[in-house]
Amino acid sequence: DVKVTQSSRYLVKRTGEKVFLECVQDMDHENMFWYRQDPGLGLRLIYFSYDVKMKEKGDIPEGYSVSREKKERFSLILESASTNQTSMYLCASRLNTDTQYFGPGTRLTVL
Amino acid sequence: SQQGEEDPQALSIQEGENATMNCSYKTSINNLQWYRQNSGRGLVHLILIRSNEREKHSGRLRVTLDTSKKSSSLLITASRAADTASYFCATGDGATNKLIFGTGTLLAVQP
Numbered sequence A: 001d002v003k004v005t006q007s008s009r010y011l012v013k014r015t016g017e018k019v020f021l022e023c024v025q026d027m028d029h030e031n032m033f034w035y036r037q038d039p040g041l042g043l044r045l046i047y048f049s050y051d052v053k054m055k056e057k058g059d060i061p062e063g064y065s066v067s068r069e070k071k072e073r074f075s076l077i078l079e080s081a082s083t084n085q086t087s088m089y090l091c092a093s094r095l096n097t098d099t100q101y102f103g104p105g106t107r108l109t110v111l
Numbered sequence B: 001s002q003q004g005e006e007d008p009q010a011l012s013i014q015e016g017e018n019a020t021m022n023c024s025y026k027t028s029i030n031n032l033q034w035y036r037q038n039s040g041r042g043l044v045h046l047i048l049i050r051s052n053e054r055e056k057h058s059g060r061l062r063v064t065l066d067t068s069k070k071s072s073s074l075l076i077t078a079s080r081a082a083d084t085a086s087y088f089c090a091t092g093d094g095a096t097n098k099l100i101f102g103t104g105t106l107l108a109v110q111p
Helices: none
Strands: A004-006 A010-013 A019-025 A031-038 A042-051 A054-057 A064-070 A073-078 A087-094 A106-110 B005-007 B010-014 B019-024 B031-037 B043-050 B055-058 B061-066 B071-076 B085-092 B099-101 B105-110
Touching: A004 A087, A010 A019, A019 A031, A019 A087, A019 A106, A031 A064, A031 A073, A042 A064, A042 A073, A042 B099, A054 A064, A073 A087, B005 B085, B010 B019, B019 B105, B031 B061, B031 B071, B043 B055, B043 B061, B043 B071, B071 B085
Parallel strands: A010 A106, B010 B105
Antiparallel strands: A004 A019, A019 A073, A031 A042, A031 A087, A042 A054, A064 A073, A087 A106, B005 B019, B019 B071, B031 B043, B031 B085, B055 B061, B061 B071, B085 B099, B085 B105
């Protein structure tokens, strides 16, 4: 079974803090994704990566950056957290099929 | 940008009844997928249907796809309380690595 893990289930940070969200997958998948999920808006793609050190912007990259130094790990970085970044963050990975495998999510609250 | 729009937004049924959810999309697709999300958790892939397929079954799930109407439906037969979850459709264009998710249908199955 594919396993995608995220570093925290719940996180509370203050405005202006730098926030790191970590995602690790154990199936040697090439593609990894970061989404945010908000009520009424569904899932929106922030960034994705199709290989180590490669990244591409999704639909809402503003205020975020990513890092992929190793194939199994994809990090989402909030350089200076703001209250409008309070959300559920979901990481996913895929090999070369179309199905994505999701982690359990991190619910981030920015005060 | 949101490609898929699910209908209805919320659905409440009794255990044993069938549940039907619909998804409409806007552009050409290579495949359409359905995912399930239990409250506060990550998404789980249910079924994928390709653009050259019209119907697909998996256990109690039946998915149809009408590319002329740009719509799909997910039927869950003989529903159970454990089917209570949010259901999302997602479309893939086959050219990029990205999926575009709809806003979801919240299904409540009353025991």
